[in-house]
Amino acid sequence: MKFNEKTLTLARESRGYTQKQLSEKSGVAQGTISKIELGQLSAPEYLIELFGKSLNYPIDFFTQDPYFYVRGHYRSKQSISDKASKMYLAKMTIVERIFTTLQTAVELPEPNVPSWDIDVDGGNPAMAALFVRDKWKIPKGRINNLTELLEDNGILVMLLDLGEKDGFSTYSDIKYPVIFLNNRRTSDRLRFTLAHELGHLVLHWGKKDHGRDEEQEAHEFASELLMPSQDIRPYLNKLNSSTLTDLKRYWKTSMASIARKAKDLGTITQDQYYYMMKGFSANGYRSFGEPELFEPEKPTILSDIVELYLTDLNYTKQELASLLHLSMDDLEELLFNKPRLFQVSRN
Template sequence: MLTPGRLSLARKRRGLTKKALAEALGVTPHTVLRYESGDISPPAEVIDRMATLLDFPVTFFCSPDIDELVADAASFRSLTAMSARDRDAALAAGAIGYLLSDWLDENFSLPPADLIDLSGETPEVAARSLRQEWGLGEQPIKNTVHLLEAKGVRVFSLAENTRTVDAFSVWRGDRPFVFLNTIKTPEHSRFDAAHELGHLVMHKHGGPSGRRAEDDANRFASSFLMPSADVLSRIPRVHTLNQIVEAKKRWAVSVMAMIYRLHALGILSDWQYRTFCIQASDRGYRTSEPFGIPREHSIVWQKVLATLWAERTTKTDIADRLAVPLEEIENLLFGLAGALPVVVHPQSARGSLRIV
């Protein structure tokens, strides 16, 4: 028996419309609509064709319902530039991330969410308040992914081959999720992670939406990664772009993010801001970074995969258990798990992971 929501999810994950799937199956679009609404169930041979066309195991389509992500509940950074197809494909990847997260909860004990509700605060106040709550002081953050994971946020990657899907975040009950596209620079991903953290703490219960919400999250990320007191004490004045390029190393941010922050703090005049933005663009700093940093990896998935490897359990075994293509597991961990094995702490064996 077909589970309607799973057909819809697999179709969206592959970027197909109902009409396109109908043509491939040799049925009418109305028939596909009735399949996805649960009005009728396709015969076994049609489910087999679906599995082949969509490259999902047959068992995927007949398993229990999955919690779906809806666009209104997720924060996307590039709403105006994003097509509905790209948005739906990313949301479908997020739903598979839910499956993987549930499997993780069944096998390991991870930290509960430790985020505070900062709705109603200005982005700058929210950033300072969260730093104070977490005891971060004014020091630069060494690894944003590690920090989010230590505070109970589930971090997954998005292997979407499009620059319109930067990242998105969502609350699922009491568990916060962040999905990061790793197609851009490591500095950009750090900012994306902080941006989504801003959404999680400021917009859990609604509030500003659209461009206003995105601007607030950008201001939060800028303040969170580059605390005002630290920046002002180290860069009281700027005369050249090279000073900014050198300074950005401390906070591991992009040149453009550093320029924005210096302007927001009044260190750069409007004229300097425009001049340095033009110079940075001419040097190609909008798409690449001087003195680039290594990409941040997930400590959770490094330890999980090391533990499983010791038990001779592979990512293929996880994919089989969840009835999803191995590629989908790889996509969710791409750029996060890292390539090097890690030593598992004695307290980090299966059943408990110590995140520090």
């Protein structure tokens, strides 16, 4: 059996385990695990089987070609631990590899991600957002379905439990743009995060870091993409709780982002904005999310590919799990959005 030590690290981190925790669960000395992961010690077959049982991965998961962890941009509400960060990166790496494996049977839209380099093209993130709207021939006003728009332009959108992270953007091994979104977020936050991560792909991917605040730039890009200043300005007069609710339902963005847009455009004062934010906090909107006023958008590329395997190619779920080197628990969680039965460590 050809064992790839990198997959042990990937499997362990995807479950949120440290080497010590895997040692306690498997009964294998931590020093042995460390040496195996570093390639200093080969793993006999009985240990591979033990690791598979402890981590709920089939044995052939550990015989795959080397993995390269996804790299890209995060959007997160708050900082998280290094162990949690590794767990989400590992899970996204596995899902990205799933896509890379499955896409061989289909013809996907050619990636069409416009590029805007502020250091070369000048301007600002808002101008870049308008540039994208022009390139993609987006009509004036709101974007009805942002997820569908990105998928039509060859950007894969995936929903995954990312804990405290809102989103993550990267490119796959086959140079396909991928955006991960946290499936536990509200519909308005999902849309804004999707626009935010698109901003990273347009503004920052493959470009030199010049020390600017990339998160703020992506935020400004998202605001202008979803709410073009010229189009939304007439709607922002005489804002109150009632009009904010109506505007959220129409523009499909949060009331907080609409209020911020109004402040930036000067249609409300700083004091008015402050009291609106204070009201949002009092209602728990800033801590627990705003009321859901529209249905969340659902990505379709990966689900359509999976459906093709199950119907046109006559795969069973068990055969699909075998192809992807996954347990049935992981297959159901990652591809069919069902809660997993196998618990991960979050300590």
